[in-house]
Amino acid sequence: xxxxxxKNHPDIVFIGQPNAGKSTIFNALAGTKAETSNFPGTxxxxxxxxxxxFGRELNIIDLPGSYSLNPSDDGEKVALTHLFGxxxxxxxxxxxxxxxxRSMELTLELIELEYPMVIALNMMDLAEKKGMTIRxxxxxxxxxxxxxxxxAVRGRGAKELLDACCDVLDxxxxxxxxxxxxxxxxxxxxxxxxxxxxxxxxxxxxxTAIKMIEAENLFFDVMLSELHPGLKEKxxxxxxxLKDRHDSEAYEVVxxxxxxxxxxxxxxCCTVKHGPQTGLLDRIDDVIMHPFLGYVILAAVFFLFFFIxxxxxxxxxxxxxxxxxxxxxxxxxxxxxxxxxxLFDGLTQGIVGGVAIVLPYLLPLLFxxxxxxxxxxxxxxxxxxDTFMHRIGLHGKSVSPLMxxxxxxxxxxVSTRMLESRRDKVITALLIPFIPCSARTTIILAxxxxxxxxxxxxxxxxxxxFLVALLSRIISFFFKSPSPGMxxxxxxxxxxxxxxxxxxxxxxxxxxxxxxxxxxxxGSVLLGLLQYFELDRVVNTLLSPLVEHALGLPxxxxxxxxxxxxxxxxxxxxxxxxxxxxxxxxxxxxxxxxLVIFTIFxxxxxxxxxxxxxxxxxxxxxxxxxxxxxxxxxxxxxxLIARFFLGL
Numbered sequence: 001x002x003x004x005x006x007k008n009h010p011d012i013v014f015i016g017q018p019n020a021g022k023s024t025i026f027n028a029l030a031g032t033k034a035e036t037s038n039f040p041g042t043x044x045x046x047x048x049x050x051x052x053x054f055g056r057e058l059n060i061i062d063l064p065g066s067y068s069l070n071p072s073d074d075g076e077k078v079a080l081t082h083l084f085g086x087x088x089x090x091x092x093x094x095x096x097x098x099x100x101x102r103s104m105e106l107t108l109e110l111i112e113l114e115y116p117m118v119i120a121l122n123m124m125d126l127a128e129k130k131g132m133t134i135r136x137x138x139x140x141x142x143x144x145x146x147x148x149x150x151x152a153v154r155g156r157g158a159k160e161l162l163d164a165c166c167d168v169l170d171x172x173x174x175x176x177x178x179x180x181x182x183x184x185x186x187x188x189x190x191x192x193x194x195x196x197x198x199x200x201x202x203x204x205x206x207x208t209a210i211k212m213i214e215a216e217n218l219f220f221d222v223m224l225s226e227l228h229p230g231l232k233e234k235x236x237x238x239x240x241x242l243k244d245r246h247d248s249e250a251y252e253v254v255x256x257x258x259x260x261x262x263x264x265x266x267x268x269c270c271t272v273k274h275g276p277q278t279g280l281l282d283r284i285d286d287v288i289m290h291p292f293l294g295y296v297i298l299a300a301v302f303f304l305f306f307f308i309x310x311x312x313x314x315x316x317x318x319x320x321x322x323x324x325x326x327x328x329x330x331x332x333x334x335x336x337x338x339x340x341x342x343l344f345d346g347l348t349q350g351i352v353g354g355v356a357i358v359l360p361y362l363l364p365l366l367f368x369x370x371x372x373x374x375x376x377x378x379x380x381x382x383x384x385x386d387t388f389m390h391r392i393g394l395h396g397k398s399v400s401p402l403m404x405x406x407x408x409x410x411x412x413x414v415s416t417r418m419l420e421s422r423r424d425k426v427i428t429a430l431l432i433p434f435i436p437c438s439a440r441t442t443i444i445l446a447x448x449x450x451x452x453x454x455x456x457x458x459x460x461x462x463x464x465x466f467l468v469a470l471l472s473r474i475i476s477f478f479f480k481s482p483s484p485g486m487x488x489x490x491x492x493x494x495x496x497x498x499x500x501x502x503x504x505x506x507x508x509x510x511x512x513x514x515x516x517x518x519x520x521x522x523g524s525v526l527l528g529l530l531q532y533f534e535l536d537r538v539v540n541t542l543l544s545p546l547v548e549h550a551l552g553l554p555x556x557x558x559x560x561x562x563x564x565x566x567x568x569x570x571x572x573x574x575x576x577x578x579x580x581x582x583x584x585x586x587x588x589x590x591x592x593x594x595l596v597i598f599t600i601f602x603x604x605x606x607x608x609x610x611x612x613x614x615x616x617x618x619x620x621x622x623x624x625x626x627x628x629x630x631x632x633x634x635x636x637x638x639x640l641i642a643r644f645f646l647g648l
Contacts, residue, residue, distance in 0.1 A: 009050070009057040010169055011086060014120075015110070016094030017103055018065035019379075021122040024152040025094060025161070026062040027503045056166060061088070069109045070214065083113065084203065090168050091117045092161070097127035097134060097149070101266035105258045111145065112210065113203045114174045118164045119147045120157070126494065129281070131273040139269040144175045177206060180257040183245055187238045188213070194234045213239060214251035285493045288377070294384050301377070303458055309364045310445055310454040316360035339532050347525055361445045363509065365438055369406070370504035374496040378403060392469045393476025398428040402468075405435030409611040413618055423479045429619045430475060430627055433607035434468050434634070436461060439568035440603045446572055447599050451587060460599070471634070524577060530559065536578070551601060551639050552647075553594055554579065564602055571602045593646040597639050604635035 016022040029049075049060050069080055083091075093110050095103040100121075110117060119140075127134060140147040146164040150157030179185055191209040199208075212235055239250035246253045288297050372378050385399050398416075405412035412432045416425045436444065441461075449457035530536040536559045540547070543558030556578045564571035575598070576582070579589050587595070606612070606628050616624035 009059050010089035011059045011061060012090045012092060012165055013061045013063055013083070013088040014092045014094055015063045015066060015083070016120075017067050017096065017106055020065070020094045020096040020103065021152045022065065022094040023062055024497070024500055025092075025120055025122065025150065025158070026060065027500065029060060029158065029162070058165075066106065068106055069211075083115075087115070089116065090165050091115050092120055092165065093117060094120045094122055097121045097124045098130055098132065100127070100132070100134065100270060101263050104262035104265060107143070108178060108258050108261060111143065111175045112177050112207045114177065114207070115203070116168045116172060116174050117145050118161065118168055119143070119145050120150050120152075120161050121147055122150045122152050124149045124156075125151045132270055133273075134270045136269075139265065142265050142269060143178075178261055180261065184242065184253065184257055187242055191235065191238055194231055196228060196231065199228065199231070210254060213242070214254040281493050281495070288493075289380060289384070294380075298381055298384060301372075301381075302461075305368055305372075306445070306449075306458050306461060307454055308368065309361055309441075310449045310457065312364040313361035313445060314450060320355055320360065339529075343525060343528055347521060347528075351521060361442045362438055363505070365441060366505040366509060367501060370501040371496055373504070374494075374501050376493045380493075388469075392472040393479075394424065394427060394472055398424060401428050401432060402435055405432045405437060406441070409433055409435065409437050409607060413611065413614045416618065426619060426623055427472060427475050427479065429615060429623060430630060431468055431472055433611055433615075433627055433631055434464070434471060434604060436464050436603065437568070439608070443568060443572045443599060443602060447595060451595060452592065464603070467634075467638075524574060526563075528577070546636070550636070551597055552643050553598055553601075554590060557598065561602070561605060564605060564608075568602065568608055593643070596646060597642050600642050601635050601639040604631055604638060606631055
């Protein structure tokens with residue numbers, strides 16, 4: 001992390017279970033200065049920021065969500081590595097107050113580290129709706145750690161949390177561990193005494209001893225047998241004694257001790273008044289999760305989703321495209337048909353393509369995705385799709401990576417790490433490039449919806465989803481092992497936070513502006529130079545057997561396929577440039593059928609270069625090349641089928 005944060009300033013790390021509101025609190029403190037990057041040596045992303053709080057410079061770091069300090073996926077492993085390797089100055093443990101009893105098991109693990117710590121008891125509003133009354137002062141006294149009640153989406157408790165962090169930094173007071181049952185404590189102390197001085201200690205001796213007892217890592221035991229056979233024998237005896245006394249494996253005994261202590265503290269500090277769920281959000285949740293109505297609502301939500309994007313993007317596009325013709329006429333008058341005209345025309349097309357064609361659809365898309373995520377609907381959609389996923393041969397956990405693909409395929413492929421089996425990782429990774437990401441959604445809306453109408457675009461999208469289901473079923477035939485089951489946890493339904501939605505949209509938009517837009521501009525300028533030197537004709541001639549003869553598209557569109565490998569939106573922008581027409585004049589040079597065929601082909605053609613690169617890195621070279629080949633074959637077959645039926 002030294003390359004990400006300034007170690008001259010204290011590190012404050014945010015850690016908590018998924019869906020506890022950790023990132024919401026972090027974003028409220030970091031604002032627009034937050035950056036997302038990879039942990040050193042990994043592809044697991046985290047968010048960090050250098051902030052000035054009350055005149056004090058701090059590094060704040062948002063670690064991946066973790067259920068425990070016994071890591072089960074890559075995100076949890078790097079979070080644990082950061083806690084041990086960097087040893088933060090303050091840990092902020094974010095807890096979902098509405099699931100306090102379960103959440104405190106991670107809290108007790110963090111306290112065992114004996115690092116300075118503050119608890120952010122978030123989602124107090126949801127806890128109150130469940131009839132929970134939490135005595136935070138008593139909880140603070142019991143745990144020995146400052147406890148700050150918060151409702152992060154409303155900005156409540158943020159100042160108090162910062163005050164507590166600064167106080168803990170000044171006092172440098174670490175919490176003390178909480179003792180367990182006497183027989184378990186005796187075994188922990190016995191192992192602590194047996195630890196040789198040369199053995200590296202993680203955090204402290206007690207924490208190290210506990211982790212050795214509950215370790216299930218075969219490599220760890222083999223290594224210990226080779227380096228410290230006496231200690232390995234002692235550890236085996238302690239595990240055996242605990243198993244004999246409790247009739248459970250040693251790691252289960254340790255987990256049961258934390259679970260018992262967490263529930264005891266929960267019962268001491270919280271009272272729950274049970275009653276019928278009569279709140280408005282509860283009644284809404286019952287409807288949207290209904291076994292029949294839920295699926296009707298799901299279809300309606302996605303239809304409305306694209307309808308709103310089209311209704312917002314279409315007039316914006318019309319408004320922004322107006323000045324383009326005047327700019328091109330001005331350039332032609334100034335530079336004629338020389339190289340300067342092609343350079344400036346390419347520059348103009350790239351800039352205008354981003355502003356007038358991509359952004360009008362991308363902005364409402366990002367905002368609505370943030371809205372559905374913020375209220376908790378995306379998780380519910382994933383839950384309702386779980387049964388369907390199994391029918392097409394996939395693990396229910398594949399819902400999350402596939403849904404991430406609607407935003408961008410790259411993080412979606414990275415998130416396949418959460419899938420336990422190689423089988424599910426490969427199948428899901430091969431399917432993700434067929435999910436219409438924001439770039440391809442922009443093409444669908446800017447071409448099909450704009451020229452043929454929103455119903456055509458919606459039909460295109462629905463057909464895309466059926467294609468993904470069919471491909472999943474086909475690919476699954478090549479894997480004999482069945483997909484395992486899944487326990488899927490969904491967050492509470494909650495009112496959206498406009499500030500949170502705008503922040504999420506801003507970070508996604510910033511990524512487009514910083515990475516995608518320069519590619520659009522550079523690609524358009526390069527195409528202008530190719531046109532000036534007539535090199536585009538060479539590319540078009542080489543691709544004419546596919547583009548012109550097989551697909552029945554204008555020969556000049558061949559060059560756009562090459563550039564579409566860089567960014568999908570680039571094919572859309574360069575389509576107009578290659579055909580030499582304005583946006584409103586497109587239908588004068590191609591037919592409706594050619595428009596549909598082009599959209600189908602460019603949507604399913606080779607994934608963008610970023611997607612191929614991350615596939616290569618995450619899943620392997622063979623799967624990346626297989627993905628490229630699969631996309632080409634599917635794109636050609638679907639385009640030929642479309643040409644046949646549209647030509648009837």
